[in-house]
Amino acid sequence: MKTQIDQNGHPLGFYDPNIHKQIPDSAIDIPDADYQAHISGDLRQRVGDQWVPYSPPPIPLADHDEPIANAAADEIDAVCDGVYTRSASRTARYSQKYAEALEYRTAGYPDPVPAGYRYLASTEATARGLTVPELADLIIARAEAFDQVGAAAEAARAELPGAVVAAATVADKQTAADIIVDRIRTLSVQLGS
Numbered sequence: 001m002k003t004q005i006d007q008n009g010h011p012l013g014f015y016d017p018n019i020h021k022q023i024p025d026s027a028i029d030i031p032d033a034d035y036q037a038h039i040s041g042d043l044r045q046r047v048g049d050q051w052v053p054y055s056p057p058p059i060p061l062a063d064h065d066e067p068i069a070n071a072a073a074d075e076i077d078a079v080c081d082g083v084y085t086r087s088a089s090r091t092a093r094y095s096q097k098y099a100e101a102l103e104y105r106t107a108g109y110p111d112p113v114p115a116g117y118r119y120l121a122s123t124e125a126t127a128r129g130l131t132v133p134e135l136a137d138l139i140i141a142r143a144e145a146f147d148q149v150g151a152a153a154e155a156a157r158a159e160l161p162g163a164v165v166a167a168a169t170v171a172d173k174q175t176a177a178d179i180i181v182d183r184i185r186t187l188s189v190q191l192g193s
Helices: 031-038 061-084 088-106 124-128 132-166 171-191
Strands: 002-005 010-014 046-047 050-053
Touching: 010 031, 031 046, 061 132, 061 171, 088 132, 124 132, 132 171
Parallel strands: none
Antiparallel strands: 002 010, 046 050
16 A cells, blocks of 8 residues: 655555556555554554654644534524524514414404404414414414514524633533523423424
8 A cells, every 4th residue: 555645744645556557656655554544543644764653633622612603503593493484484474474463462352353364364273273362372472482582592692602612621612502502492492482
């Protein structure tokens, strides 16, 4: 087996003369035992004429901050999206339903439902096994839950970077992010969303 190495003696690629027809002139021999160890995760480095075990330096602790915080922020967004919508068009419709439900409730839940109430006059209440007033209250409750979760989510997103940066280890950084995300999940569940 042959390999090319960089200026630090780290293999850049491997060439099997039985497979590869073109092998760079700078490729050197690597014993099968060292090749097998290297590809199995026990990395090797060429020092002088010897192949020796090599441990790459650890990733700097701060390099973990942004990926952990971003993943947690994505989880918070998913919780918020799950409260009542995952699409812009559905959000727009829900905003209209909310306005209609508030107006209907303020009017004292008139029966029959006035014709101008496009959403409440539909068959949605019946399909859900609800009365129209129950549907109106559900729409309002979901929108209010979204507002509460949304406000808490924005505060949590603002808190994430500082909490992750302040943690001393990668595990602590992940735990700090998980705690913040779990608070939003718990709030979402408590609000019945």
